[in-house]
Amino acid sequence: MGKIKTTFVINTIVSGCIATFISVVFAQGTIAEDTTDRTYVAPEFFVITAIWAVGLLAGLFIYKNFHPKLFLFISIVVTWGAIPYGIEMRT
Numbered sequence: 001m002g003k004i005k006t007t008f009v010i011n012t013i014v015s016g017c018i019a020t021f022i023s024v025v026f027a028q029g030t031i032a033e034d035t036t037d038r039t040y041v042a043p044e045f046f047v048i049t050a051i052w053a054v055g056l057l058a059g060l061f062i063y064k065n066f067h068p069k070l071f072l073f074i075s076i077v078v079t080w081g082a083i084p085y086g087i088e089m090r091t
Helices: 003-028 043-067 068-090
Strands: none
Touching: 003 043, 003 068, 043 068
8 A cells, every 4th residue: 555545544534533523522412401312412513524524525536536646635634624614614
């Protein structure tokens, strides 16, 4: 496996786990918000995972169709930038 492919796979796994964890924790809310005994009090936080998935798909498209070395940085920025952007969209 080449350096670029390894970087892309590691970035995908790490950022995906973090994005999923943050969206699930935020969607569950706090004890003070959960007066209805629902699992997900604020499901709109799952938009973080959706934005992350768009970054992943863009990265896959770029990796398969273009010279990946030039566009790998853009893919990494989009996947990691989805987390704070999704949080900011919600508030």
